[in-house]
Amino acid sequence: MNNCTERLKNGIITENPTFVMMLGMCPTLAVTSSAMNGLGMGLTTTAVLVLSNAFISLLRKVIPDKVRIPAFIVVVASFVTIIQLLLQAFLPALNSALGVYIPLIVVNCIILGRAEAYASKNPVVPSIFDGLGMGLGFTVGLTLIGICREILGSGAIFGFQFIPEDFHITFFVLAPGAFLVLACLTAIQNKLKLPSATNVPGGDSSMACGGNCAQCTGASCVANKGIIEAERVAQKAAKAQAAKEAAAKAKAAKEAAAAKQAKGE
Amino acid sequence: MGNLLNISSSPHVRDKSSTQSIMWCVILCLLPATVVGIYNFGLKAIILIIACVATCMLTEFIWQKAMKLPVTVTDGSAALTGLLLALNLSSTFPVWMAVIGSVFAILVVKQLFGGLGQNFMNPALGARCFLMVSFAGKMTSFTYDSITGPTPLAIIKNAVKNGDTSSIADILASGDGQTQATTSVINMFLGNTAGTIGETSAIAILIGGIVLIARKIISWKIPVCYLATFAVFVLIFGGRGFDITYLAAELCGGGIMLGAFFMATDYVTSPITPTGQIVFGVLLGILTGIFRIFGASAEGVSYAIIICNLLVPLIEKVTIPVPFGKEGIKDGK
Numbered sequence: 001m002n003n004c005t006e007r008l009k010n011g012i013i014t015e016n017p018t019f020v021m022m023l024g025m026c027p028t029l030a031v032t033s034s035a036m037n038g039l040g041m042g043l044t045t046t047a048v049l050v051l052s053n054a055f056i057s058l059l060r061k062v063i064p065d066k067v068r069i070p071a072f073i074v075v076v077a078s079f080v081t082i083i084q085l086l087l088q089a090f091l092p093a094l095n096s097a098l099g100v101y102i103p104l105i106v107v108n109c110i111i112l113g114r115a116e117a118y119a120s121k122n123p124v125v126p127s128i129f130d131g132l133g134m135g136l137g138f139t140v141g142l143t144l145i146g147i148c149r150e151i152l153g154s155g156a157i158f159g160f161q162f163i164p165e166d167f168h169i170t171f172f173v174l175a176p177g178a179f180l181v182l183a184c185l186t187a188i189q190n191k192l193k194l195p196s197a198t199n200v201p202g203g204d205s206s207m208a209c210g211g212n213c214a215q216c217t218g219a220s221c222v223a224n225k226g227i228i229e230a231e232r233v234a235q236k237a238a239k240a241q242a243a244k245e246a247a248a249k250a251k252a253a254k255e256a257a258a259a260k261q262a263k264g265e
Numbered sequence: 266m267g268n269l270l271n272i273s274s275s276p277h278v279r280d281k282s283s284t285q286s287i288m289w290c291v292i293l294c295l296l297p298a299t300v301v302g303i304y305n306f307g308l309k310a311i312i313l314i315i316a317c318v319a320t321c322m323l324t325e326f327i328w329q330k331a332m333k334l335p336v337t338v339t340d341g342s343a344a345l346t347g348l349l350l351a352l353n354l355s356s357t358f359p360v361w362m363a364v365i366g367s368v369f370a371i372l373v374v375k376q377l378f379g380g381l382g383q384n385f386m387n388p389a390l391g392a393r394c395f396l397m398v399s400f401a402g403k404m405t406s407f408t409y410d411s412i413t414g415p416t417p418l419a420i421i422k423n424a425v426k427n428g429d430t431s432s433i434a435d436i437l438a439s440g441d442g443q444t445q446a447t448t449s450v451i452n453m454f455l456g457n458t459a460g461t462i463g464e465t466s467a468i469a470i471l472i473g474g475i476v477l478i479a480r481k482i483i484s485w486k487i488p489v490c491y492l493a494t495f496a497v498f499v500l501i502f503g504g505r506g507f508d509i510t511y512l513a514a515e516l517c518g519g520g521i522m523l524g525a526f527f528m529a530t531d532y533v534t535s536p537i538t539p540t541g542q543i544v545f546g547v548l549l550g551i552l553t554g555i556f557r558i559f560g561a562s563a564e565g566v567s568y569a570i571i572i573c574n575l576l577v578p579l580i581e582k583v584t585i586p587v588p589f590g591k592e593g594i595k596d597g598k
Contacts, residue, residue: 169365171399180373 004129011133017110018141018182019189024110027101028142029178035158038146039139040094041101044083046135048105051079053119053131060120072115077106110134141185148181149173284381287532288341290482294473295348295527301469302462305409306356310462314351316360320367321347328376342381346370349389349527352463353520353567354396357408362400366392386574387531390567397567409459416460417448418518421511422563425504433510450510453517460519467517474526483530486542487549491525492516494550502558521553524566534574541577541584548580549573 017023027045032038055075056063063071084102087095095102105111114134119127150156153172155163171177303310325343329336347367354363370392375384397404407416415423417437424436437448448458456466463470477483496512505511516522529535529549536545549569556565 169399170401171395174398176398 003126007126007129008133008136011130011135012137012140015134016137016141016189017134018138018145019186021110022186023113024108024138026104027108028145028182029175031098031101032142032146032149032178032181033173034150034154034156035143035146036094037097038142038144040091041098042135042139042142044087044098044102045105045108045110045138046132047083048076048079049111049114049131049135049138050128051131052076052111053114053127054124055079056115056119057122057124057127063120068120069112069116072112072120073106076111076115080106110138144185145178145181148185149177152181153177284342285340287482288345290480291477291527292341292345292348294477294482295345295352295463297469297472298352298463298466298523299348301456301466302352302356305456305465306462309356310351312360313354313356313358313363313462314348317351317354317363317367318344318347320364321350321371324368324371325376328372329380332376334380337381340381343371346375346388346392349387349463350392352523353389353393353461355404355407355460356462357406357413358396358403362396362403365399366396369395382533384533386571387528387534390528390571390574393567394571407459407461409457409465412459414459416518416563417453417458417514418557418563420448421514421518422557433505433508433514437514450514450517453514458518464520464523467522470522470526474522477526477530483526484539484542486539487530487535487546488525490543490546491529491549491553492521494547495521495553496550498550498554499558502554504558515557519557519564520566524553524570525549528566529570529573534577536577536580536584538581538584538586540586541580544580544584545573545577548576 011017015021018028024045027041031041052072052075056072059071059075080103083105084095087098087102114131118130122130147157149172150158151163152169153174155161155165155168172181299314303314321343322338326336326338328334329338347370350366350370351363354366370388373395374386374388374391375381378384406413408414421433421436424431429436434449437450437453452458453465454467456469458465474483474488478485478488496516499512499515500507503511503515520528529545536542552569552572553565556569557563
């Protein structure tokens, strides 16, 4: 079960979809005008993510490799439709607040990304926890942005207004405020050096991802892995070479000194 | 003896002007408009101006200290931003909102993009639009002579929209029909009307602008092209034919004078090439005309300037001048 908790932590902190991987920007910017909307969108996405990850993981040996993307999309779209109908039936207020962004979860890159990068290669239980972690990370990100925008823009948290109307800065409820808040929160995340995938101490590579392949599950990283291995081997070789040369020099100097001594005698 | 031979690498600039001297000169040229604004709107205007200037300078100082950058508050660019922002505000605007706007201007529009010379849009105008979006009600409520009423431009816009065919002088004299706010084109030229602190007096802005052009701090190209294009646009699309009074009212009203001489000519956010400056001015005139005549609001100068600020890199790219001696030579052949 250790693998499962690791997946949870990975989704919520290390590879937080909103603040670290910058995935799913469309709902992040569009529906976070209030904390409630952010939370609702996050939890809806979490539900879809868990279900689709589980299902795709179950089918991973059945789905032919060539048509895997359409197959993933069909699975995801089915779950999104189910969730949307459930929302319409039981949470009509949230449904109308989120509007077109619920059907748009189908094309959310987090879901397809997790299916492609994790669920299609791993057993069911870790895949479920991977979906749960990613979904909760997305929820945390969206809710934080929503809280900031709601406090500044409408003087309230989860609908409880505590700042009078005259002091509301409408800018933050509108689209530019979303960009500003997202940028500020990401900057804080970077400044505080939270242990995310882009902020690891081992990031000695010049690559944008920091070259921490042990934590990485992205598809493009397979190619990067080779480059980084080569980089490290070259570094090691250069170091060894330098050490060898230094040793040889020291040896030569010693011999010369010895020869001098011998001469002196 | 040490100064006899001065060895340095090119460019060998012998001009004495510096960022500092230019900024303070622009501030001096803004003084006529500022003084008229203070005369018109009294103590509230003074408080707003001081609050904006002080906040801008303080924000720049604190940011540069905190980021361990060289502190450049004394070059006057932050003070100029604050003054321009204050001149763009209504005299009844709450001070704390103006302070937020000043912080936004310096911190978000200027310093986050790298400070003076790196900002992609005019900080004062960026802050004005930020305040316009955030506090639309407070930004568009104007008081003159303790009467709260619409600006002359808004009166004209309303009348033209309702198909009023009486002359502009009559429309201005009758006001909006509800309040006693009446005015005339002469008042708009002198500045005795409702509006933001610095924009009402066309003559005061013109004096400052002409001094700027005479001292070669700004080139004539941007303001002249801007105003000329706008005038032509108004005559063609204004819907009132060749009506000189209407044209004069449109030119003297709103922020177009302040924008043409002091905002559009900002060094950082206007093209550096001579042809580019003409293109920039023409674009500004067309956009302002579209916003004022076809748009929902009577004002459009700030949005026109901001959009053209964003187009500056493109304008510069297509208007690179041909080096001397390379005319007629194409593709390096």
